[in-house]
Amino acid sequence: MTQVIRNLLDRPGSANISPFQRVATQAGALEDRVAALTDLPRPAMDDLAEFCAVAREASRRTLDMRPFDVQLVGALALLSGQVAEMATGEGKTLSGAIAAAGFALRGTPVHVISVNDYLARRDAEWMGPLYEALGVSVGWIGQSSTPEERREAYAKDVMYASVSEIGFDVLRDRVATDPAAVIVPEPSVALIDEADSVLVDEARVPLVLAGAADPGADAPETAELVRRLSRGYHYELDDQALNVYLTAKGTDAVERALGGINLYETPEVLTRVNLALHAHALLTRDVDYLVRDGRIQLVSQSRGRVATLQRWPDGLQAAVEAKEALPASETGEILDSITVQGLIRRYPKLCGMTGTAVAVEEQLREFYGLKVAVIPPNTPCVRTDEPDRLFGTVADKERALATEIADVHATGRPILIGTLDVSESERLADDLRARDLDCVVLNAKNDAEEAAIISRAGERAVITVSTQMAGRGTDIRLGEGVAELGGLYVIGSGRHASSRLDDQLRGRAGRQGDPGGSVFLVSLEDDLITQYAPGEALPAAGDDGVVRHKRAGYVVGHAQRVAEGAHLEIHRNTWRYTRLLERQRDLVLAQREKVLRGDAAGEALAAAAPERWSELSDLVGEDVLQAAAREIVLFHLDRCWTEHLGFMSDVREGIHLRALGHKLKPIDEFNREGTAAYRHLLDEVELRSVETFRTAPITADGMDPLEAGLKRPTATWTYLVQDNPFGSSVDRLLKRLSPRTRRRQDLD
């Protein structure tokens, strides 16, 4: 084939699947022969058709599922390191398991990254017999797994776990002082389920290891102060309601209330005020977070459900707690952190599967060098996707929604309603109950319970109200007689900020050639429109509240594209900032490895303080001395890294100010500061280590770290930071500095 034709067939970013289809056909030709064998052979991985035929037979015998050709094609795409786009219900779990077994048989261990702990365990156990038949060992971990269980699971050929469990293990390993305590082996292959959500939507989320505690104290007063300010007078929101900033009047009022200070000369107070304002004006209870059991629980934007392990960056977390008059939760010093993207990029080989990959092809290629392979469905999809129904106001939309539900329910057809947030689910449920319509509401329950409920959403006359992705990964089968009624009917109560989320909701209906339908009800007052298409001329609604003008549909699509573009820009920007730190972290960790597993610390200290070394060596012996040296250098290496992170986070918060001063681009300024600080870091480690080595009491029994002044945090804990999906709050605060500051900077 000439290059020109190849280029035509092979869209940039999209992979050509015809070679995989040929292999699947060849596997079909081997099927009868393999089925006649009593004992299945261990397939040779240099013959993919044989591998597919054996895997198919193993699946048939152990799971009672004969993989369809398209599932083999999907598995082959994964094996060649691509993202397989397969619609909901096409059987990604099985495709993924076949691919994982293939990697394992090639001799490379695989981490299957699941959406949550419940699915990690479910899939590992469900696919267990298939792996066993292929001679591949499998394990899983969850939040409550002990270190021993984890070590055992990581030793398996294939291991299922959520991204946060692996990330937290990696972070804990990075501060291990004993090589025997290290849990996570060298990364090899990651096979990522719901790949778009992990690789794109959650890519920027930092996983954090924190230690020690020092709660901030001024948040409650600032919250009280901010509560007295009025919008439009003291502060303004920008068009997209992503930023809030003080007006000149607001600045004056705050400065007076704080005893006549100058806000712009006290940046820490300004930051605190801005955080409080952000918590007050931009974060809404029951939309962005819930208050439960005296705690703030974040609602994940991409999943529309409570994100139990997540918190905001410390300052914002404290500001929201103060807003809700809750006691400040424990805050700590960040010992180390890694973004989801950084974690995933550790794996030399990646592949993934999801129902919606094409829409993020560009990001997958840019950030991970991944191509998307579009796998056709086994049975063509016959779901009817109706055009959006548009309304002028939210009230009209909600009325129409309830009526639509009542009408369809009267026929016995099951309905699944996807809402945009928790408070909307609850409002709708109340509305339906007032009309005597029974419904199940799914939002913040645990994953296993949600899975059980959502699996019944296809039964006759069932109404299920669910936020975005509650219960995802669970199959919805149609009940008796439901196909005749048209199958599951999915209603979206508004378009999401990304078309992928709309498609995921639609995909709940019409799986495996089932009948089904979907429709979205949209109002021109929805956040999506008011935030992302604020300047657009909107057509008027008719007397019945329905908007019929063609232009309305355009505005909705436009708002969604603007939102998607904004997300991508923020993703790029965050990555620009994290890349430098992640590269530096790799370098420091390489040094750390040499110290942890060798005598690098001893060599360095012996060279820096030869007299002390030989004196001690005679006194306590070489082994004791080496161990003490290791402990000293590890301590200072970890300590200096923590300080470096803290310093760089301050630099980042102040970067816009500094950049203004130096007339540099903020990112260049950040990199300049970061590079200089890193050079200083290694010198500092050496300086402090030598200092400790000269003074620490070291005896034949070893060295007491406390006596040597090496105090590590007594407790550590891990969490995910929920950065606002629209960028770090601090970034936005600083972007919004009033013109006053700029003028002052220019005069300097």
Ligand code: ADP
């Ligand atoms: P996805 O993750 O792609 O939405 P799942 O892996 O949850 O899909 O599978 C959907 C359903 O299809 C499951 O109930 C599974 O048992 C069934 N299934 C998958 N593959 C096959 C097959 N080859 N034959 C029969 N049933 C299958």
